[in-house]
Structures are given as structure tokens and as C-alpha cells.
Amino acid sequence: MLAFAGELASLVGPIFLRHRIPRPPFRPQRSRLRPPLLVTMLLVRRRSSLTILITAFSSLLYQNFSLHDQVNELQEHIYELENLLQVHNVSRIINDGSDSVHHVPSKGLKRLALFVSVTLLSIPLLVLKYVDYVSRSRSRSSENSSEEVSLNKQLAYRVDAFLSVNPYAKSLGLLVATLLLICLGGLALFGVKDDSLAECLWLSWTYVADSGNHTNSEKFGERLVSVSISFGGMLVFAMMLGLVSDAISEKFDSLRKGRSEVVEQNHTLILGWSDKLGSLLNQLAIANESLGGGMVVVMAERDKEEMELDIAKMEFDFKGTSVICRSGSPLILVDLKKVSVSKARAIVILAEDGNADQSDARALRTVLSLTGVKEGLRGHIVVELSDLDNEVLVKLVGGDLVETVVAHDVIGRLMIQCARQPGLAQIWEDILGFENCEFYIKRWQQLDGMHFENVLISFPDAIPCGVKVASLDGKIILNPDDSYVLQEGDEVLVIAEDDDTYAPAAVPMVKEASFIHTSRPARKPQKILLCGWRRDIDDMIVVLDAFLAQGSELWMFNEVAEKEREKKLIDGGLDIERLENITLVNREGNAVIRRHLESLPLESFDSILILADESVEDSAIQADSRSLATLLLIRDIQAKRLPMVTHVQNGSFSPGSWIGEMQQASDKSVIISEILDPRTKNLLAMSKISDYVLSNELVSMALAMVAEDRQINDVLEELFAEEGNELQIRQADLYLFEGEELSFYEIIIRARQRREIVIGYRLADAERAIINPPSKSIRRRWSVKDVFVVIAEKE
Template sequence: MEMDIAKLEFDFMGTSVICRSGSPLILADLKKVSVSKARAIIVLAADENADQQSDARALRVVLSLTGVKEGLRGHVVVEMCDLDNEPLVKLVGGELIETVVAHDVIGRLMIQCALQPGLAQIWEDILGFENAEFYIKRWPQLDGMSFGEVLVSFPDAVPCGVKVASKSGKIVINPDNNYIIREGDEILVIAEDDDTYSPAPLPVMHMGVPPNIPSPPKFPEKILFCGWRRDIHDMIKVLEAFLAPGSELWMFNEVPEKERERKLTDGGLILSGLRNIRLVHKEGNAVIRRHLESLPLETFDSILILADESVEDSVVHSDSRSLATLLLIRDIQSKRLPSKEVKSPRRFAGFSHRSWIREMQHASDKSIIISEILDSRTRNLVSVSKISDYILSNELVSMALAMVAEDKQINRVLEELFAEQGNEMCIRSAEYYLYEQEELSFYDIMVRARGREEIVIGYRLAHTDQAIINPSSKSEVRRWSLDDVFVVICKGK
């Protein structure tokens, strides 16, 4: 353990990492790490392939922890594999337990990112501790103010919700503008750190009259899943909630069709109950070009390349397979798409202009591909070519676990933002908030967005790849373009 940790190339900033070996099922071993005095305890999923084995072990560890005579001072964060096992662990551990269902989080995140291009990078920023993340704090000086006023009271943070004292500490994300902050209420914000922000006097606003453009209607979509995940039934349920009626979900993998229906039904999916999506089954190997060419790859709105269940125990093998599938799909798409429709040359500015990469980048303008990556080293291969978005699943789950270990309340926030109901993170066109070349401050745009019951938390300028979350100089007036986009928290439709 110590040798592996020594190889990590980052600054521990004074934190000591102390390793101990033993079994969490043996109370004498738990005493070696003073488990009763820990501020937080993280129970990681085991390496076993089967969800049941890993979750059964997690349940035994939770039982062992609740048996510590001295009691536990901190909360326990449990990484689980199967959503169906979550209630049992919570039943055993009670209020001490916070669960993060790894597969479920990544499945939902992949779907959100497939429907909202560019969202993957924003979630990576928010879940990581290097940029902006969620914090909850009490500010007595804000009592009596409306949430609309609180929204523009922090120069170095973006308020997103309120922990309501009168509702037993329930966190309300994106509350009504007229909600009055009362004694005991705490403010949920996105900020760089818990000590980098504080309220300031209300800024001068130049709001003007915003454009009156209705929210975009939902159209039927055509989506392809390459590969088979153990929680694919849960992903289909999420898609059913998100997509418009008449949508199609094509499933392409090596699992025989009859067996698929059995697995989906065993997972709790009622196939006859699907109203918005129609399932189309295709059998084949996603790394064989001939099999992929039998699919209408140029017609899909989004393609999700899943870390296939058959190879998920080997990180390198799984990523190699995902990468091969990605390159094959993009190459087939680029051969089928007419070159005269090509646009957005900026997408590959500064990168290799070899024709094969350029053709694939043209294809990426037409359909979104989200690749599930397990090894952070694969990220460089995917990101440099600019032909796919990616979800770095292991790293994102680790970030979520660390965030909940730091503050268990944040789990409620993540659960709502990942769920198919409630509020969600979205990317919106600038045309909903401003006119071409209009000069406004970020505060002005935040206030305009409240008319649409949205909270703007950041933006991405045209011709740039990186979104800026919780920007500094929110009062500074600047000229905006309709090609800019804004990152918002909005009520799910």
C-alpha cells in the first residue's frame, strides 16, 4: 500500500497517509485504526465481480462497525454496486450510513451527458476538489432576505439551495425566488473552498428585458448502447423518464436476445410498461467492424459505449475495447456522412489535422458519443482526439465518495441532481438569457435566469472547450455572443 501511494504524483499538502492491514470484520483490527474516533469511514466495494458478493461484504462490514463498543463519532460512507441492496444496508446502519451506488451513479451520469453535450467535463470539475464544489453553511446576516437577494450576495460563490431548518434540515435545491431565509436555515453554494466566500452588499444590477423564448420542446431521439452493464435495466428506466415518446433505444452487444429479456425482467424492468422508448435488439461484437457496419450508425443522436460486463474485471482490456469501438464507429460514420455538411472547424483547431482524425471530428458534430473509461491514463487518448466525450467512471465514483465523506449532507444534493426527477444540471444556449453582443454582468444573467426558475452556475464561451463554473468578477460587464452557452440548475421536465 505504501509503495503504491508513494507512486501517486500529487501534493498531499501536509496530509499524512497511514496504512494498516487487517480485516474490518474483526473488532481488534478496527481498533488499530481508532475507528471510533474517525470523522468519516469509507467502506469501498470489493473486487468481486458479482454485485451480490461485494454488497454482502459491505453489509457485513457495516454490521461490524455498528458493533464497536465505544460507538462511532463519524458517519460511514458505503460504496455499493446494486441499487436494490441499498435499503438493507441503511436498515442495518441507520442514520450513520450514507450510500453511494457506484454503477447507478455512472449509468445516470452517462445518460445525462449523452443528452447534454459538454456536461461530462462540468461534473468532473464539480466532483473534484480542485475547482468549485458544493458547501453548506449558516449565515445569520442573511436572515430575512429572499432567496432572490441571497443569489447575488456572494461574489465568490453561487447559491444553489437552502437547508431548511423548519423541514428537519431538508435541502431544497433551486427554491422559489420569494423564499425568505429564516433562523437556522443554511445556504448551499458552489464555491472554490469552504473558507473562500462570504456575503457582501447587494450589487448594482442592469437587468433590462430578457428574451422571451420558451424552453425547447423534447423531440424523439434515437440512442445506441454498445455493450452490456449489470445495471442496464436501471439505465433504461432513467431514459424512459428523460426521453420524449417515440424514441428508440438500440441495444448492441453479445448477449443473446432471449437472455437479455430475462436479465432485464429479473432486474425489475417491466418491458410492456415502456411508453416513451422502443427497444431494438441487435446482436454482435462491438470491436468487429463488419458487425458495427450492420447498424445505421450515422442516424443515432447519441451513442453510449459501456464498459462491458464481460471484461470489466480488467481495466486495461475494458478500456482497449471501448477505444477500439469508438474509433471504429467514428470511422464508419465519417465514411457515410456527406462532407458538404461539415461544419465547426474550430473543434479541431490546434490538434492534428491528419485527414482521418479530421473526418472523425466532422462525424462528432453530427452525433454524440459518450465512452465509459475505467483507467485515468486512457483519458489522454480519448480527449486529445476530440472525437468523443468520456465518463471516467472509477475516478468520478471516488470523487463522489470523498465528497460525501467530507460532508454527508452533500449526498442528498448529488442524489437529486443524478435522479430522473427533481432538479438537474443542464447546458443552455445564450439565446434564452441575452441578445447578440449584449453587454451584461454575470449577476445580470443570473437574475434573468430566475424568471425561468433556473440558477446559472457558469458558462462556456464560444470557440473554447472549458466551462467556467462559479466565475470570479461576477459584477464585471462584458459583451456576450449567442454562441456562448450557460451551465444551469433547472427543474426537470
């Protein structure tokens, strides 16, 4: 190499000396006419120098490849000599006797491998170029035909469709690209290195896996190939990182949006979203507290994060119950299977806020979807309906799997019962909710053969109120005869704090004494006012006609025109001519305008029912604000018209205050307000100017109770119906004398003379009733001002 450099210097030196030109004399008069000769000579000198450098670099490359060929020839001669020695059984040790000389492929084979790798690498580029050329040619030849799609667009579409349809297309493409890179890189390395093909393939993988491995390459060809493979390896690993990142992001996105499958069983499934969900979750959490908590799955057509945020804002104790949210439609079987619908022990379908017919139609379609689950359903379906007329159709579709709760009908009947018996709303709230005492049904084998009158006093921590008769296909009989004897398979319906807090004990010794009770006075005609309009008001009129005495009046005050009002009642199925006990009186006006209310004889009504008006029913806060304003206006007008009373009611308000005057007016009439938002409850409870009905919360309680035990729905339906048994409030003078000392068991025995079951009481100086009182055998002194809560037949 040093000799070659010397020869190069000997060639370059004379050339530079030969081109040395003397400086021309200064000629200022001709400098602007032509360029100076010096510039021309410099350009010639630069071009000559560039030519010399190119020639030198080419000579270097030639010498490099020439030496490489000589080395290959020598290696081939060595290989041939080794073969001759092996033929004559002669072994030769080289490299200090440690490693034997490996097989060195021929020069032609290496050049073929290099040519194949370059050719295979060029084929995709040539194909893409050809496709582009064909597409352009076709586009120019068919300019008038706009329907024909170019070849490159078709190819791009096929690739895009393959990647979109096949879930493993990206991973498969990455694998193929990696294998091609390793194979082509191994062939290229085989063409420039002296190693075997297997060793070159392994070396190619190391370049792909770690781009820093190519730094050990020494020759120019090896470095060029290794850098190319390393660059391809960086692209492969970038693609792999992208796929892994996309897979992780997709998984987290699936978890965030609630698209993953719920692997649970014996859980409660809630389909839909409404304002009742918070109260429903609270009741289910309380019901599962004795079990250490349960599992509730909520699926609605909302974003999972929004649902979880709304549930977190409810801020109540779940008591160990877990709530899982999933986004999906209950009308799609795939989404239903995603929440393990076939393994749920109960499925609750919530009614949507808004139009009643659309909500019930959607509930019907959801029931159809549930009945179409191939695996079948383990639990029952609880459907919240908005219109009573749709109940028959839903039960026809769902069959024995379905239990219905008609929200509007339940609230309407509760309002009527509470209007007839003030204080009943609080009792219903205690019985329907799981915070206090509720209904349970269980079989007790030790009670077989016992009369029901003895069963009544056999539970220290519960109150029996009915029997599920096995011989009548499991029919539940409320308030049966004392002479009924429990048979094998019969179950006892009780009111208890929880299903594991009560058990039968030995029948206590209770003194039986007959009591000559005063008969209840006959029902008198009443005057009822309905403020507002709701879609099932025709059903409320029918129930009022069944409950009220003959000669009663029902005043209807709302903004619906009288002619349109009568048409709506008839369309709802009400036959006004068939009303037996009540007479309808129509008045038109706005219930939040004082001037309109003053036109009514508000002081003469026995009961006033303020309904959540249909026009603002969709907004709970707006409906409650309207009801509260109507309540305050009515009480204020009554207080101004009624004579002042000198006594002061129990409470913190003075008789001279406006609330004190309204409290005195509340002694003259009962006002029942339909409340949708639970927060409004505190306002009415503090002022004590109205007995309230908490609409949404009571419906949620009923849904939770039926979801926990579907048998309870039969009990609730009878208690809400016009016929059969119902909850009633009785005066204490029907069972005892003033100051008489009796135990609760003795009062139960005396109430049986009237065919009634006493389940609780409220003392004269107490604000709330006590259901299923403890220490039933202990005597206490009673007052005739006390009242008892009983289950009795409707009068």
C-alpha cells in the same frame, strides 16, 4: 615443596636404573617367531613411568588439600583466640591495624554449602533422566497401545504451551535461570573461598555479569567454580541478547506489517482497497489543503509494505496530508479498534473489484461490524455499493450513520445526462472534484430575513443554489422560490472554491430588465445506441424512458443472446410492457468487430453510449481498450458514410486526416464512452472525437465529497434522480441578445425569470466551462453561441 621434589627424585631415580636392561644379541633366525625382548621391556618401562606420574600428581593434590586443611585449622584457632580476647575486652589489630579479621565459617559449613550446590545442580539432570527412563519403560510396556503419549512428550508439550500462551514466559524463565545461577554459584564459591556467603553471592553476580572477573582467582577450586559460573553467565547473556533481538525484530515486523495501533482522532478511515483508492486519496488531500493537511488511515487485507509501495507509485502531491496503512480485516472488531474507528470523523467502505453481490454482501457485514463497536462512532459511514437493489438493506442495517453511493447507478445516470447534453461530463468533473469549485453548506446569521433572490447576488465569490431549511428538519431545497425568506437556523448551499474563500457582502445594485426569451422547442424523439452489457442496464433503461420523448428508440448491441437478454432484464426488475417513451431494438454482435458494427445504421443515431462490458469489467485497461477500439471503429464507419464537410473544426488536426474526419462525424452524433482508467482520458481528450465519462474518478470524487460533508449526498441524489433539479446546458439566446453587454449578476437575475440558477458559462471559442466565475459585477460582451450552465428542474 622443594623437599618434596627432592624426595620424589630420589624415589624415581633408582627405579629407572633398576630397569636398565642390556641389549640382547642379534638373532635373525628367530626374529619372525616371537617379538623381541626389547619391545616388551619398553612397554613395561612406559607403564611404570605412567604409574609414577599418577602417584606424583596424587601426592601433589594430597599435599595441597592437606595444607588447605591446616590453614583452616589455624584460622579457626585464631578465631577462638579472638573470641577469648573479646571476652576480656581486649581488641587486637591485624594487617597493620587497618582491617579487623572477619568471621571465618567452619570447615563443615563450607563443605555442606559445596555439597548443596552440587546436589541442586544435579537434580534437574536426574529428573530429566528419570523422565526419559519412565517414558521408555511405558513405551515398551504399551507397544500395542498407540494412543498413549509418553511422559517426556507431555512434559515438552506443557513447557511449549506455557511459553506460547504466556507472553512473559521467556523473560520469566531467563530471570529464574539467572537467579539460580547466582545462588548456586554463590554457594559453590562459599565452599571453596574464605569469604562470607553475602560476599560470595555478590562475587557470583560479578562472574555472571562479566566473564573476565574470574581471572583473579588463585586456587584450583576457586578457578573451577568461577569458570563454571562465567560459562553460565555467557549462556544467560546470550539468551538475553536473543530475547532482546527477538523483541526488537518483532516490533519492527509489527510496524512493517501494520499491526500496531493507530492513535489518531478526527481522521478519515478507508476500509478496503480498489482502483478508486488513488483518486480518493488525491481528492481528500486537496480537500484538506486549506487546513494544512489531514490524516487518512487505510486498512485492507493486504501487506502494509505493498500498500505503501502502491501509494508511492501514484506520484501525486498529498499537500500535507499523511496516509497511514494498516493490515487487517474490517470484519474483525479488534482490527477496527486498532485504527481508532470510534474516533474517525468519516469512514469510507470501498467496494471490492469483482462480483457485485459478493462485494455488497461484504460491505453489509462491514457495516454490521461498525455498528457493533461498543465505544460508538463519532463520524458517519460512506458505503460504496455496486448494485442499487442492496441500498435499502444497507441503510436498514446502518440507520442514520450510513450514506450510500451506488457507483454503477451514478455512472449510468451521468452517461445518460451527458448523452443528452454534450459537455456535461467536464462540468460534473469540475463540481465533484475539489480542484475547482464544489458544494458547501454554512449558516450566515446576517442573511436571516433576506429573500432568496437577494441572497443569490450577495456572495461575490460563491453562487447560492439552495437552502437547508431548519423548520423542515434540515431538508435541503435546491433552487427555491425567490420569495423564500431565510429563517433563523437556515443554512445556505453554495458552489465555491473552498469553505474559507467566500462570505456574504452587501447586496450590489443590479439593473433588472425583463427579457422576452424564446421558448425552448419541444422534445423530439431520439435514437440511442447502447454498445455493451452491464449488470444494471435495466436501471439505465428506466432512466432513459423517463428522460427521452415519446417515440424514441433504444438499440441494444452486445454479445448476449436475445432470449437470454430478455430474461436478464426481467430478472433485474424491468417490465418491458410498462415502458412509455422508448421502444427496445435488440441486435446481437461483437462491438470490436467492424463487420458487426457495419450492420448497424450508425450514422442515424443521435447518441451512442459505449459501456464498459461486464465480461471485462474487472480489468480496467482491458475494458478501456475495448471501449476505445469500439469508439474508433464507430467514428471511422460514420466518417465513411456521412458527407464530407468543408469547414475545419478548431483543433490541430487537418480535415483530411482520419482524426479530422472523425471530428467532423462527431458533429452528427454524440458518443459517450465509459472510461475506467484515468490514463485513457488523455487519449480521448486529445483526439476530441468523443465526450467521455471518467467512471472510477467520478465515483471517487463523489465518495470524497460525501466523506467531507454527508449533507452533500442529498444534493447529489437529487441532481442524479429522474425528478427534481439537474445540471443543464442552456444556449445564451435564452437570456440575452447577440453582442449585448451584461454582468454575470444580471444574467443570474434574467435566469430567475425561468426559475433557473446560472452557475457558470462556456464561451463559444473556449474548450472548458467556467464555474463560479470571478468579477461577477463586471460587464462583458456576450454571443448567442455561448452556453450557460444552470440548475433547473427537469423537463
